[in-house]
Amino acid sequence: MPMLPGLMGLEPAVTPWLPGSGRDPSTLPEATFRRVERLSDGDTLQLRAMLVRRTINGRTLVMYGYNGQYPGPLIWVDQGATILVDFRNELELPSTIHWHGVRLDNAFDGVPGVTQEAVQPGDRFLYRVHFRDAGIYWYHPHVRSDIQQDLGLYGNMLVRDARPDAYNPVNREEVLALDDLLIDERGLFPYGAERAVQTLMGRFGNILLVNGQPEYRLEVAKGEVVRFFLTNVSNTRTFNLSFGGAAIKLVGADVGRFEREEWVKSVVIGPAQRYIVEVMFEYPGHYALRNAIQAIDHMRGRFSSHVDTLGAIAVEGQSVPAGSDHSAAFGRLRENPGVAEEIDRYRPHFDRPVDHELVLSMRGGELPATIVQVMTLDTLYKPPAEFNDAMPMMNYLSTGANVTWILRDAATGRENTDIVWRFKVGELAKIRLFNDPKALHPMHHPIHIHGQRFLVLARDGVANENLVWKDTAIVPVGSRVDILLELSNPGDWLAHCHISEHIEAGMKLVIHVDPAATTN
Amino acid sequence: MIPTIAAGRCGRPWLTSLALAFAILVSTNPAVGQTRAGCDAPGTHAFHCSVLIPTPEAHGATGVMRLFLAPTPFGVPVSEDGRIVHIIRLELDNLKRRPGRHYVAWVATPELDQRRRLGSIGDDLQVSGVTDWNRFLVVVTAEPVGEAESWSGPILFSASSPSGWLTTMAGEEIFGNNELPVQSQYCLVNKC
Numbered sequence: 001m002p003m004l005p006g007l008m009g010l011e012p013a014v015t016p017w018l019p020g021s022g023r024d025p026s027t028l029p030e031a032t033f034r035r036v037e038r039l040s041d042g043d044t045l046q047l048r049a050m051l052v053r054r055t056i057n058g059r060t061l062v063m064y065g066y067n068g069q070y071p072g073p074l075i076w077v078d079q080g081a082t083i084l085v086d087f088r089n090e091l092e093l094p095s096t097i098h099w100h101g102v103r104l105d106n107a108f109d110g111v112p113g114v115t116q117e118a119v120q121p122g123d124r125f126l127y128r129v130h131f132r133d134a135g136i137y138w139y140h141p142h143v144r145s146d147i148q149q150d151l152g153l154y155g156n157m158l159v160r161d162a163r164p165d166a167y168n169p170v171n172r173e174e175v176l177a178l179d180d181l182l183i184d185e186r187g188l189f190p191y192g193a194e195r196a197v198q199t200l201m202g203r204f205g206n207i208l209l210v211n212g213q214p215e216y217r218l219e220v221a222k223g224e225v226v227r228f229f230l231t232n233v234s235n236t237r238t239f240n241l242s243f244g245g246a247a248i249k250l251v252g253a254d255v256g257r258f259e260r261e262e263w264v265k266s267v268v269i270g271p272a273q274r275y276i277v278e279v280m281f282e283y284p285g286h287y288a289l290r291n292a293i294q295a296i297d298h299m300r301g302r303f304s305s306h307v308d309t310l311g312a313i314a315v316e317g318q319s320v321p322a323g324s325d326h327s328a329a330f331g332r333l334r335e336n337p338g339v340a341e342e343i344d345r346y347r348p349h350f351d352r353p354v355d356h357e358l359v360l361s362m363r364g365g366e367l368p369a370t371i372v373q374v375m376t377l378d379t380l381y382k383p384p385a386e387f388n389d390a391m392p393m394m395n396y397l398s399t400g401a402n403v404t405w406i407l408r409d410a411a412t413g414r415e416n417t418d419i420v421w422r423f424k425v426g427e428l429a430k431i432r433l434f435n436d437p438k439a440l441h442p443m444h445h446p447i448h449i450h451g452q453r454f455l456v457l458a459r460d461g462v463a464n465e466n467l468v469w470k471d472t473a474i475v476p477v478g479s480r481v482d483i484l485l486e487l488s489n490p491g492d493w494l495a496h497c498h499i500s501e502h503i504e505a506g507m508k509l510v511i512h513v514d515p516a517a518t519t520n
Numbered sequence: 521m522i523p524t525i526a527a528g529r530c531g532r533p534w535l536t537s538l539a540l541a542f543a544i545l546v547s548t549n550p551a552v553g554q555t556r557a558g559c560d561a562p563g564t565h566a567f568h569c570s571v572l573i574p575t576p577e578a579h580g581a582t583g584v585m586r587l588f589l590a591p592t593p594f595g596v597p598v599s600e601d602g603r604i605v606h607i608i609r610l611e612l613d614n615l616k617r618r619p620g621r622h623y624v625a626w627v628a629t630p631e632l633d634q635r636r637r638l639g640s641i642g643d644d645l646q647v648s649g650v651t652d653w654n655r656f657l658v659v660v661t662a663e664p665v666g667e668a669e670s671w672s673g674p675i676l677f678s679a680s681s682p683s684g685w686l687t688t689m690a691g692e693e694i695f696g697n698n699e700l701p702v703q704s705q706y707c708l709v710n711k712c
Contacts, residue, residue: 238596240598240600240602242600250593253593258593262593264593264594265599265600266598266599266600267594268592268594268595268596268597268598269594270595270596275594292600292601292602293598293602294598294601294602294603294604294654296686298686299688300688301686301687301688302686302688303654303655303683303686305601305602306602307601380685380686380687381682381683381684381685381686382682383604383683384567384589384596384604385596385598385604387602437567444596456595459589459595460565460566460567460588460589461565462565462588462591464591465591466593468593473595474594474595474596475595476567476589476595476596477567478567478568479567479589480565481595
C-alpha cells in the first residue's frame, strides 16, 4: 500500500490480528460450498460458527464459516414459518447472529449488550426466527463484524411468498452474496485486535467474491430468464453490478417487491442491501458479471474507470424449450397493485412534518495533524458516494480510537447511543437523514434499522415515485433522505451505518419501541 | 456518455422519473420576475449549489447552478460505467432579453473537447438538464437562434462541477517533508 512521505513505515495503533492464533491451516477442515437448508415451520437448524480452511487465488487462508460452508447455509423457508437455530460458537471470539431485515422477536435480534449477551467461545444460544415477510434476507454476526463477517460468516434466507404468482415466471433462481477480501502476498491483511482499523472508509478488499468465490460461473440456455437475489455482504464496498449488457428488470428490494417493476442498466447495491432482479440472456456467448465504477484518487486528483469482472454467465446455443420460454413475461413491466394498496395506508403520512432528524457526521480529533491536513485538502470535493478506497493511506492509519462516526439528533445534539428515541408499537415516524457534507471526511452511509421496515419517501425534496419496503438505505453525501419508519415490533432495536468499521467507530443508536397500549 | 436516461429495453421509466423530478424542481421555483434566492436560501435541497461566474456580457445579471442527484431506485444514481448522474439546474436573475440573442446553456468537459446542449433559458430564466460526466463546466451563451446545436456566441456565465476541486496533492509541500512536526508524529504501538 503506498504511503505518504513522512508517514512511511507507520502502522495503525492496534495489535495486528489474524484468525486461528497461528494454527496450521492444514489442521482445519476445508470449507465447502453452501448447502440449501429447506426448513419447515418448527424445524431446528444446527449452526456452528467455526474455523475453516479456504484457498482463494492460490492462497491458503484461515477463515470462518457457518457449518464449514461458504457462504453459510442458504435457509429456505415459507413466509410465516418459525424456525429454531441452535447456534454454537466455535470461534476464538465472542459472537452472535443477527437476522438482517427479519422482523422477529427482539430477544433474538443478536445484538450484544442490547438484546442478548455475546455468545462466548464454546457457548450456545437458541434463536427463534419468525419470518413475517417474504423476500431475501441474510444473517451475520453482530460482534466485531469488521472481522467475523469479513472472514465469511454470512448466509442468506430466502423466504418464499405464499402466493405462487408473486413473481414472474423464470427458468431459474440464483442467490448471490457479493463480497470482497483484502489480501496481500502474505495472506489476509491483518485486522486490529483491540479495535477496528480502516475506520475512515471501511475495509475495501482487493479480491471481489460472489458466494465466497473469486470467479462466479453459471451456464444457461439461450433465452433463459434468471431471477437473481443479490445481497451485498461486504464491509464497505458499494457495487455497481451489470450483466454484460443483458436486460435487467428490477423487481424487489430489502423487504419485498416494488410497486412497479422497472428496467435498469446496472444495480447499485450498498452494504447489507438486497435487490431482486430478473435478467434475460438472449444470445449465445458469455455475459460478464461486472462491477464498473469511477474510482477516485484523491492523492492524484483524478477519476479513473475501473471494471472488475466477478464472473460470467455462459449461454449455450440451444434455446430453452418452447414451454419454458418466459421471454414474453420478461418483456412486460408488471405493476404490483397489492404492494401499492398496502402502502396506500401510509400515504396520508408522507407529507407530515419530520419527527426526528439525524445528522450523519464524523470526528477525527485524534488523528495526527498531517492526516487532518491531507483530509481537509482532499475533501474539497465531496463525491455523493465513493466506490473505492479513495484515500488508502489515511484509511490504513485510522482506527476506532482516532475516528468517531456520528449519528447526531438534530433536536437535542445527542449523539449515537446517547440518543433516546422512544416510540410505541403502531406509531409511524418520519425521520430525516442528513449526511453533513461539512464533516471532516463525509462519506455515503447505508443506514440500517433493526426489526422494523421503512419507506424511502424522498431524497433532497424529490418524492420517490416507486416505493418498496426497506431496512437499509443509502444516504449520499450532502443529501437529505426522508424515511417513514413503521414501528411494528416492540423492543430495543439498533439503528446504525452498515459499514462494519463505522459501527465499530460508534455510528449507532438504540430505538426503544414500547408495546402497544392494551385495553381491558 | 450523456444523457444516460435510456435504460434497459425501453428507458421510459427513467424518462418518466426525470420528467417528474424536473416538474417538482421547477414547481419549487419563484415566479418570473421575482428575485431568486441565492445558494444560502433554505429549502432548495440541492446537494450542491454554486454561484455562476458572470462575464461582462451578462450586464449585471446573476445566477446559480444547483446540482441534484437524478432519480434512482438505488439511492445513488450512477450510469452503467459508474458515473454519478446529476441533474443540473441553472437559475438566472435580471437577465435582460435582447433582440437576436437567445440564451442557451451548455455542459462541456473541462478540456472543452466535448460540448452538449443543456437547453434554452426559458422565460422563467431557468433551465435543467442531465449529465453523467465526472467533471464538467456549465456555460451560458448568447446565440443567434434558440435552437442552436453548437456553441458559437459570447459567454455570459460559467461554473465548474464541484469535482473540479479535485486537485492533485502529490506535489504539495506537506508531502515532501520527511521531518514532520512533533504533533504530527503518530503515536503508534511499539513506536512511541
